[in-house]
Amino acid sequence: MVLVLNKSLSSIKEGSFKSCILCLLVLSLPKPxxxxxxxxxxxxxxxxxxxxxxxxxxxxxxxxxxxxxxxxxxxxxxxxxxxxxxxxxxxxxxxxxxxxxxxxxxxxxxxxxxxxxxGECGKPLLLFFGHSWFVPYISPMDSIVTQCLSLTDASFF
The missing domain is CATH 2.60.40.10 (Immunoglobulins)
Incomplete structure (x- = not known):
């Protein structure tokens, strides 16, 4: 916001400046x-x-x-x-x-x-899911699904 005031200074002295322009610049403080x-x-x-x-x-x-x-x-x-x-x-x-x-x-x-x-993040738990809930062995051509999770402080997030 800029405010410009023009005020006559005729009462100062004869022959001196008759008017003066005063500029007032008001800046709001920025917020980080x-x-x-x-x-x-x-x-x-x-x-x-x-x-x-x-x-x-x-x-x-x-x-x-x-x-x-x-x-x-x-x-x-x-x-x-x-x-x-x-x-x-x-x-x-x-x-x-x-x-x-x-x-x-x-x-x-x-x-x-x-x-x-x-508290500290718990150690991750790696789960394997195959053809059955119990996977005694994995053959080279078997497909599996893995999931990694931590049970410590699970309710934190």
Whole structure:
């Protein structure tokens, strides 16, 4: 939004500028968008990356900060906050915001996202299905169906 005011300054001095144009540029603060890869719900030991993106605001060089709920100290000052092996203590609610480099001008905080960390993924179970429920042996020309699943924390997702 741009507001242009034209105000007469005739009361200043004779012979000086008779009018002045004042331009006031009002910019709304941009709100960062947050994404989590691979998902907001993960198992302990998995890798997770949180990414903060800010569009608009007329700024191309943002400095990013990540915050975890309950702490006023940033957990990261990078656009991407990566955790190579999540633990239960990494679970929680995160927000990010940006600052224009070299200034005290900040974006709004992002919408909060919650990272949920569950126990370890169980060992996979490989099932074979053949001509009968019990497959004592498999011949080279037999057709089989395989299925891999994990029973640990199956209700998590």
């Amino acid at each position: 968008a947050v994404s989590i890869q691979p998902d907001e719900k993960v198992f302990r030991g998995e890798a997770v990356t949180l990414r903060c993106d800010i569009q608009g605001g007329g700024v191309s060089t943002w400095q990013y900060s990540w915050f975890k709920a309950g702490s006023s100290t940033a957990v990261s000052n990078e656009q991407q906050y990566s955790i190579s092996s999540v633990t239960a203590s990494d679970g929680g609610t995160y927000t990010c915001r940006g600052a224009v480099r070299g200034t005290s001008r900040y974006s709004n905080y992002s919408q909060a996202v919650t990272l949920t960390v569950s």
